[in-house]
Amino acid sequence: MPEMPTGADPIGADPRRRHLPVTYTGGNNLGRRGVPVPGAGHVTVLRRRQTSTVGSESAAFEQEALALLDRLYAAALRLTRNEADAEDLVQDTYLRAFRSAGQFKPGTNLRGWLYTILHNTFLNQVRDRSRNPVDTDSEVVEQAPAAGEGAGNPEELLLRATMDTELRAALDRLPEAFREAVWLRDVEQFSYDEIAGIVGAPIGTVMSRISRGRRALFDQLVARSARVARRASAFGGDVAGKRV
Amino acid sequence: METCTEIDPLTTRFVDAEASAVDRERVDRHLGECPGCRGHVIAEQQAREAVRAHGDALIERAPLALRARCASASSHAAA
Numbered sequence: 001m002p003e004m005p006t007g008a009d010p011i012g013a014d015p016r017r018r019h020l021p022v023t024y025t026g027g028n029n030l031g032r033r034g035v036p037v038p039g040a041g042h043v044t045v046l047r048r049r050q051t052s053t054v055g056s057e058s059a060a061f062e063q064e065a066l067a068l069l070d071r072l073y074a075a076a077l078r079l080t081r082n083e084a085d086a087e088d089l090v091q092d093t094y095l096r097a098f099r100s101a102g103q104f105k106p107g108t109n110l111r112g113w114l115y116t117i118l119h120n121t122f123l124n125q126v127r128d129r130s131r132n133p134v135d136t137d138s139e140v141v142e143q144a145p146a147a148g149e150g151a152g153n154p155e156e157l158l159l160r161a162t163m164d165t166e167l168r169a170a171l172d173r174l175p176e177a178f179r180e181a182v183w184l185r186d187v188e189q190f191s192y193d194e195i196a197g198i199v200g201a202p203i204g205t206v207m208s209r210i211s212r213g214r215r216a217l218f219d220q221l222v223a224r225s226a227r228v229a230r231r232a233s234a235f236g237g238d239v240a241g242k243r244v
Numbered sequence: 245m246e247t248c249t250e251i252d253p254l255t256t257r258f259v260d261a262e263a264s265a266v267d268r269e270r271v272d273r274h275l276g277e278c279p280g281c282r283g284h285v286i287a288e289q290q291a292r293e294a295v296r297a298h299g300d301a302l303i304e305r306a307p308l309a310l311r312a313r314c315a316s317a318s319s320h321a322a323a
Contacts, residue, residue, distance in 0.1 A: 066311070066315060073305075091314055162298075164302055167295065186295035218294075
């Protein structure tokens with residue numbers, strides 16, 4: 001279970017309150033696990049600006065944000081499926097996050113906020129490069145696999161025994177919107193509301209993407225298991241059907 | 245019996261054990277009678293379990309150079 005930024009307000013009353021381009025438009029219960037900052041009113045905040053605590057507060061904010069670097073990079077890799085693009089995406093995300101630090105409401109979910117920026121930055125990059133359209137929902141509903149049709153449980157052990165790299169590769173074969181939804185839900189364990197906020201889609205759409213994505217992932221893993229089992233049996237029955 | 249179209253939107257919450265008691269009952273009853281939806285739900289459960297069993301092991305380490313670039317992004321942002 002990944003940590004949520006709970007407990008003491010991680011960045012204090014952030015003094016840099018300005019209107020900046022990145023807005024968090026997500027579900028309103030995002031901050032429900034956060035701790036509200038009593039009395040962090042505007043006046044107090046503005047006055048603090050003059051003091052020397054500003055530097056250490058923003059340093060704390062940056063440190064908190066940078067602690068999520070690996071998670072954001074892994075998510076960026078799922079989105080871009082390419083190391084160079086993932087690095088650029090993460091760097092742009094941090095740049096935008098630090099520029100917009102004043103928009104972050106202390107005590108709310110920093111991880112969700114950063115993922116929102118990551119998602120939006122990715123969309124912008126895709127748009128800039130005018131690649132494939134991003135909305136894959138309709139496309140995928142068509143090809144939504146007849147997943148698990150007659151699937152018994154013999155695959156169960158194989159699924160559990162799948163290696164990290166294989167699981168990532170199977171995820172990377174899913175359509176983008178599904179891949180992102182499954183990652184946010186099952187790796188990052190965001191709530192449906194939080195995911196809806198991050199990707200800017202209605203909660204029903206989010207749940208549908210998670211459901212379709214999981215089914216498609218199952219198909220990928222079962223297909224891979226079958227390949228492995230076939231290959232194993234080609235080398236003699238001994239290894240066939242056992243853990244791989 | 246409820247149709248698959250009525251039940252399908254409930255499977256995500258059902259699999260995540262976040263469905264209401266009423267909806268859980270509706271899904272359970274439907275799955276008892278519909279092998280197709282039962283297959284879908286098994287697939288969702290299996291995939292969910294497979295990913296969650298790996299959990300943070302799926303998170304790649306960011307390259308050190310990227311860490312440095314992102315850390316210096318803060319001074320650029322301040323500038």
